[in-house]
Amino acid sequence: MRIVDAEVVVTSPGRNYVLLKLTTSDGHTGWGDATLNGRELAVAAYLSEHVLPLLDGRDASRITDTWGFLYRGAYWRRGPVTMTAISAVDQALWDIKGKAAGLPVYELLGGRCRDGVTVYGHASGAGIEETVAGVQDFLDRGYRAVRAQSRIPGLVATYGIGTGVSEVYEPAVGAVPMEEIWETGPYLDFVPRMMARIRAELGYGFDVLHDAHHRLTPIQAATLGRSLEPYRLFWLEDPTPAEDQSAFRVIRSHTITPLAVGEVFNSVWDCQQLIGERLIDYVRTSVTHAGGITHVRRIFDFADLHGVQTGAHGAGDLSPVGIAANLHVDMAIPNFGIQEYMGHVEPTARVFDVGYHYSEGMLHVSDRPGLGVDVNEDAARAYPYVPRQLPVVRLRDGSMHNW
């Protein structure tokens, strides 16, 4: 089973996705997600210029060997562009292996550990009342875990806010990044009040999550975590910039609010200290950005050895192929915690034939062989790439901060 064709497909049905299609000598095709939000074309070029010429004629069944060939062979290791490109090849090869075996990928990973994948949805609002209504809306639709974000009074823009109750939050904007102003004081005052209202009005019979999106210092994060303890969050996500791993010693020593980190990580080395020292409760690496199924499985195994559970990134900037790849891993690992699920904007369904489905707070993978997502290439061509940038953030005095 040799690789005889490899193609990069860039499509923008509402937002940009980069996909890799591999074809084998015996007629199997495999799809991989190579989408890196805001830097899509860098991965497309890395694949086209540096990876695809190496794949011609390779044995498609040798997934781990191909992973090592691309990782070690580049000499320049890690980094989001490299690891997203390797991931796309890895996903496509797992898709092919499943199709060749006539089995869904989770069967090849050891089989089901659970009936379905528990997901959390994204509720947001223009203020506390609207956010409470948004959480209620998700509960009404069967979700048992909801992320709550709200606009902060006094700030023009706040991370994670959709345009209305239960609207999908889509942060990418135009060709030039939108600039937002951030103030930590009002945020630290507001979030505990929002969580107090959510628990007072909706009770404790579901899990609530919150994403601080890298905005705080370690001691501010510790303060927030402590002030949220009465509301028993499932997790507080990315309280500080995630690359400073020892910062989490400070946060951890002050609060028992569970911590989730890792959507921006692309290898196990990014979270070695966080996991090894048990400084976090959930690791958020995704198949798409952290080297594919082959590497994410190793991160999640390492996490399991240290009592850390998983909570893979699943924002709408991951294509349905990447979401499916995460779901197959989620199904097959012992230390699954939760899976993020934002869904996708409507035109996405015209390009992707998605095998998984949502029901009663869970996503269910299909039993189609492989990853279970097909791509309509004619439809993909009808949505050409649109330049989009994530916003950037400044403090009131004009200095740069973290978005």
Ligand code: KDG
């Ligand atoms: O591309 C960036 C988004 O995926 C990210 O901002 C979303 O933080 C995010 C989340 O938790 O989904």
Ligand code: MG
């Ligand atoms: Mg996040």
